[in-house]
Amino acid sequence: MIDSAPRIDVVLRTTLQAGPRRFTLDVSLQSARDRLVIFGPSGSGKTLLLNAIAGLVRPESGHVRLAGRTLFDSACGVDLPARKRRLGVVFQDYALFPHLDVRQNVGFGLSAGLRNPRRRDRDPQVEGWIARLGLAPVAHQYPHQLSGGQRQRVAVARALVADPEALLLDEPFAALDPALREELRIELDILQRALGIPLLLVSHDVADAETLRADTVHLAIANGVGRSRTEA
Amino acid sequence: MNEFAAAWPALALSLKVALWASGITLVLGTALGYLLARGRFPGRELLDTLLTLPMVLPPTVLGYYLLVLISRRSALGGWLDATFDVQLVFTWQAAVIAATVVTLPLVFKPARTAFEGVDHRVEAAARTLGLPDWAVFLRVTLPLAWPAILAGLLLAFARAMGEFGATLMVAGSIPGQTQTLSAAIYDAVQAGQDDRALFLVLVMSVVCLAVLLAAGRLRTSASGMTR
Numbered sequence: 001m002i003d004s005a006p007r008i009d010v011v012l013r014t015t016l017q018a019g020p021r022r023f024t025l026d027v028s029l030q031s032a033r034d035r036l037v038i039f040g041p042s043g044s045g046k047t048l049l050l051n052a053i054a055g056l057v058r059p060e061s062g063h064v065r066l067a068g069r070t071l072f073d074s075a076c077g078v079d080l081p082a083r084k085r086r087l088g089v090v091f092q093d094y095a096l097f098p099h100l101d102v103r104q105n106v107g108f109g110l111s112a113g114l115r116n117p118r119r120r121d122r123d124p125q126v127e128g129w130i131a132r133l134g135l136a137p138v139a140h141q142y143p144h145q146l147s148g149g150q151r152q153r154v155a156v157a158r159a160l161v162a163d164p165e166a167l168l169l170d171e172p173f174a175a176l177d178p179a180l181r182e183e184l185r186i187e188l189d190i191l192q193r194a195l196g197i198p199l200l201l202v203s204h205d206v207a208d209a210e211t212l213r214a215d216t217v218h219l220a221i222a223n224g225v226g227r228s229r230t231e232a
Numbered sequence: 233m234n235e236f237a238a239a240w241p242a243l244a245l246s247l248k249v250a251l252w253a254s255g256i257t258l259v260l261g262t263a264l265g266y267l268l269a270r271g272r273f274p275g276r277e278l279l280d281t282l283l284t285l286p287m288v289l290p291p292t293v294l295g296y297y298l299l300v301l302i303s304r305r306s307a308l309g310g311w312l313d314a315t316f317d318v319q320l321v322f323t324w325q326a327a328v329i330a331a332t333v334v335t336l337p338l339v340f341k342p343a344r345t346a347f348e349g350v351d352h353r354v355e356a357a358a359r360t361l362g363l364p365d366w367a368v369f370l371r372v373t374l375p376l377a378w379p380a381i382l383a384g385l386l387l388a389f390a391r392a393m394g395e396f397g398a399t400l401m402v403a404g405s406i407p408g409q410t411q412t413l414s415a416a417i418y419d420a421v422q423a424g425q426d427d428r429a430l431f432l433v434l435v436m437s438v439v440c441l442a443v444l445l446a447a448g449r450l451r452t453s454a455s456g457m458t459r
Contacts, residue, residue, distance in 0.1 A: 051356075054356075054360050055359075055360075056356050056359070056360070081359075082356070082359040082360050083359050083360070083361075083362045083363055083364060084362075085360070086362075087360055088360075089356075089357065089360040091353050091356070091357055092353075093353075095351065095353040095354045095356070095357040096354075096357075097354060097357075097358075097372060098354070098376065099375045099376055108358070108361055108371075109361030109362055109363075112362045112363050112364065112367060113367065114366070114367050114370050114371065115370075115371070116371045116375075158357075158361070159360075159361075162361060162362060
């Protein structure tokens, strides 16, 4: 795709108030490439940033543009609800649906209707992702029966099955042992290349950016304000 | 069998009242549990306390309040009488109202706790997958809270079957019309009909035991699935 605008363009300012404590997030991230890793110590607002991009919290000001689509822009009153942003989100600890099996979890986003997919449903898209991520042997199991790596794959499959226009991941490897981390980073690298959609990953591990050969942004906190520093 | 035929009208009425009250309690209790768990409004804890009160108040006190509320001389009762020609006192519908008020805490309390326990990120995940709020509730929030609500509902049904004091005050004990099983037992004992009383007591015990066993089974199977 030939496009002069940055593929990832996020400028946000938002404040959280919890009792006497105040935290302001004030960030600016741009990447001409499709991969951006956001680093920062815990408490620097990484998850808040991801939630704001996903439309789960509303920032005070700024804009979110991904792959040429404006999802939020306070200047012209654009604020798509989370359900219309078409983003695949892999949450920290994955947030799988505990009452649904792997197949139902993966197929969840294919319909926005009032009923969950049934256990015996077989959808070609769902089966395709299950096969692609090696989940076939556990397709009928529930999240609490899975290993950490399997849960992560279910979360990725669930996020990708509805054809999102960007993929956001919050510490996707933090809960895994080191050998598995490297394996799944390589899988993610291959997936992103195949899909060609922007990938934003929040992490505290520099190895994530190295394996993915991604642009990086660092968040730092000072005086209750989390700010971004972009590095080449 | 003769005994059973004689007991049937009271048993049927108890079942009818308990079914109606459970149905209303299910809808109202789930809605209230959600409101109390997620709503942010002043007086939230006061509302919770007021609705829990019928569980601890003497049934006569509750019955008195209900009588005051629905009698033709009250604002609500008077309006119902004038507009719809409906008089509630000494009808089986009054028994349903009494049973509903008494059983509501058995559903809204566990429902509130269950709704509070649903992980917000799981609901957020559903929204990022394209679901409107209503679908998130029906497909994620409610199914996760459902085992607790259902267990509460079965307790509510059993409790409604056994409701006596408040029901007697607002619905009376008219045989064949408003006489529930528990009221029939009281009347049988008062009249010295010991055989009839014993039979009715056994019928009531069996029904309540079956409901409680079902509730216990639901709880164990539900806790095995969701965690």
